[in-house]
Amino acid sequence: MKFIELTAKEFSKIENNMPGATYLQTTTWANIKKANNWESYYIGVKDDSDKIIAASLLLARKILLNKKIFYSPRGLMLDYKNTELLNFMIDNIKVFVKKHDGFMLKIDPLVEYRHHNSDGDIIDEEFNNIDIHNNLVNLGFKHKGFRVGYVNDLQYRWSYAIDISNKTYDEVFASFSSKGRNHIRKACKYPFIVKDVNEENLKDFKEITEHTAERHNHFDRTTDYYKSLIDGFSPENRIRIFVLYLDKKKYLKDFTDDKMYEEIKKEEQDLIPISCAMFIMDKDVVNYVYSGSYSKYNYFNASYMIQNEMIKWATEKHYKTYDFGGISGNFELDSQDYGVYAFKKNFNGRVIEYIGEYDLVINKFFYALYIYGYDLYRNSKKLLAKIKNK
Structure with missing residues (x-):
């Protein structure tokens, strides 16, 4: 296998045909995020026959003293069950991120954790992707938790969709x-x-x-x-x-x-x-x-x-699928955002639980500063919104 950096043109040719392909992993999305000071990098892995078998858009933004956070929105695009490929990709990403002044990599894979019905009940006790979770943790990722509610994740962990x-x-x-x-x-x-x-x-x-x-x-x-x-x-x-x-x-x-x-x-x-x-x-x-x-x-x-x-x-x-987007994952009638879920449930689909958000720490010092600053920023933003809208 060979780790490569792709041009935007090369990436655009394969972006819609990779495992877990999503509009958040496109050159178009990279161009949109550029307006918010996000740089973009395109990486991939080729097999021995020169076929691209893994890829990702990496967004990067300077946070402190020219150090950057790297983020693969809803990535990486690969077969997470292929541990050899996953290990190879992550080992090379660590080097790539460090080389480009990154102190961390954040991912939130488009991978389901467990199967649920419309009521949120687990319907297949034998299915879960805990092995993928364990592999990521063993590779050094910090998991943000199998959380419920609208928390400070960049992408929602719970969704609701219907099969059409x-x-x-x-x-x-x-x-x-x-x-x-x-x-x-x-x-x-x-x-x-x-x-x-x-x-x-x-x-x-x-x-x-x-x-x-x-x-x-x-x-x-x-x-x-x-x-x-x-x-x-x-x-x-x-x-x-x-x-x-x-x-x-x-x-x-x-x-x-x-x-x-x-x-x-x-x-x-x-x-x-x-x-x-x-x-x-x-x-x-x-x-x-x-x-x-x-x-x-x-x-x-x-x-x-x-x-x-x-x-x-x-x-x-x-x-094939109509995705209504995020829900809280709390299915109690008296929960704060039950109304959002109840509205979507009327279309008789199913609850989707994704595996969650992971941080790969490259520099512990800058990562600690980032976590402190990010929590402060999100909490102050919520407070300002409440004050503004009173």
């Missing part, structure tokens, strides 16, 4: 819970218009996500960031971002006895923005990435309408 492979939309719709189907039917009776986001209505998208961020006491992404995602992934037809509008004239004409009639009557716009969402596609997966809605319009079940429209599109395009 080889299924028609009608078959998928029939599998939703009765509550989910009823919410969708209710939303579909209203005169909603779905519009793709462009330069003209990006403002509407941003205002909705900002309102949602304030409601949940966290910071929203900037308009420039959202625009960079559109500009980056649109040429590859890899992104869908849209806003759901209510047609005021049609609503006032046809829904005179509706609960929201007087509220809608006050609105000045002919097309009233209600909800929004962004999706980024992998080869076989639709990823639900960002969303928002105005709480005063929750009555319309607009979020169900958006998901229904996108699931219909995904089945028509023959994707």
Whole structure:
């Protein structure tokens, strides 16, 4: 085997066909992160026949005294069961990171830990990837823990997804819970218009996500960031971002006895923005990435309408998995974020538990400084968000 550094052009040719391929492991993602002062490196391993059998985008950012944190988002892309390959890759990455002034490498592999059903119960006692976890620990990685809740990980450890492979939309719709189907039917009776986001209505998208961020006491992404995602992934037809509008004239004409009639009557716009969402596609997966809605319009079940429209599109395009994104992993009814999970559960999928986040320490001194500073930064950011949104 041979460890190599790849050019962006070379990496782009193989990025979608590697094990665990994801939009977070692409040259496009590297270009987007460049705006936030992240450098990018592309590495790989070739076998004896000159075939690339492992690869990764490594993002790097200067933290302190020109020392860098290295991060492989949802990487590395390889067969983690192949211990010989894994050992070879990690041994060479250690040298590579140190050579480029790195003090640590962070990874959060796209590897499932255990299999769960829709309720979060383990359904296959014999399946787990504890051997992969043990191999990483033996190679020197520090595991951040099999944690529950929205913690300070860079990527969520728990997700919720539905299998749509080889299924028609009608078959998928029939599998939703009765509550989910009823919410969708209710939303579909209203005169909603779905519009793709462009330069003209990006403002509407941003205002909705900002309102949602304030409601949940966290910071929203900037308009420039959202625009960079559109500009980056649109040429590859890899992104869908849209806003759901209510047609005021049609609503006032046809829904005179509706609960929201007087509220809608006050609105000045002919097309009233209600909800929004962004999706980024992998080869076989639709990823639900960002969303928002105005709480005063929750009555319309607009979020169900958006998901229904996108699931219909995904089945028509023959994707295999529809990933609703992060959940807390806490399935108790009284847990803080149970509502997010309950919403996604109405689409009758399954809970996904990933193996988690790992740090490979190259320089203990700078790593200790980083951990202290990072925890301080994240906690102060949460506090500032609460103060800002009061």
